[in-house]
Amino acid sequence: MVKISSITALGIFIIILASPFIAIPRSWKDYLFVGAGMAILILSLLIRRELTKVIRLVHKAHEIKSDTYVENNPQ
Numbered sequence: 001m002v003k004i005s006s007i008t009a010l011g012i013f014i015i016i017l018a019s020p021f022i023a024i025p026r027s028w029k030d031y032l033f034v035g036a037g038m039a040i041l042i043l044s045l046l047i048r049r050e051l052t053k054v055i056r057l058v059h060k061a062h063e064i065k066s067d068t069y070v071e072n073n074p075q
């Protein structure tokens with residue numbers, strides 16, 4: 001949940017940073033945009049990995065095992 005909130009906060013940061021009313025030199029804005037973009041990329045990859053693990057766990061819980069072992073020994 002913290003990762004999702006971080007992405008939302010970075011999105012708001014980018015909206016504020018893109019505003020023409022913020023008195024930050026253009027080169028600094030470029031660096032901040034690149035840093036925020038990289039942070040969003042890393043967080044989204046972490047969320048995707050976590051989601052993949054959760055989906056695998058959910059599918060394994062509903063797995064029906066029908067294989068049985070039968071030994072045929074005629075006597």
